[in-house]
Amino acid sequence: MAGFLNQVTATPNIQVNAVVNTDIDPQQALTRLTNTVQAHPEVDWIYAIGSFLLAPQSIPPEYVEATYLDGALTTAQSQH
Numbered sequence: 001m002a003g004f005l006n007q008v009t010a011t012p013n014i015q016v017n018a019v020v021n022t023d024i025d026p027q028q029a030l031t032r033l034t035n036t037v038q039a040h041p042e043v044d045w046i047y048a049i050g051s052f053l054l055a056p057q058s059i060p061p062e063y064v065e066a067t068y069l070d071g072a073l074t075t076a077q078s079q080h
Contacts, residue, residue, distance in 0.1 A: 004047070004071065017042070022053060029054040037063060045069060 017040035045067035
């Protein structure tokens with residue numbers, strides 16, 4: 001995550017509003033995302049390390065237009 005965040009924050013036209021960390025618990029990931037977007041409601045993209053933590057179909061309806069980027073932890077490619 002650190003390498004990805006370093007590259008993103010080095011891009012002048014991208015602002016990171018929040019970084020949410022969770023254990024391997026999809027419900028915890030969704031709860032923390034929901035809490036974070038309440039504090040920072042303008043969401044253009046969501047980056048998840050592994051769709052098993054924050055499944056694309058679990059994104060709240062008001063944020064489904066945000067770009068969802070899944071950084072897979074395996075060699076298998078995900079289709080979202």
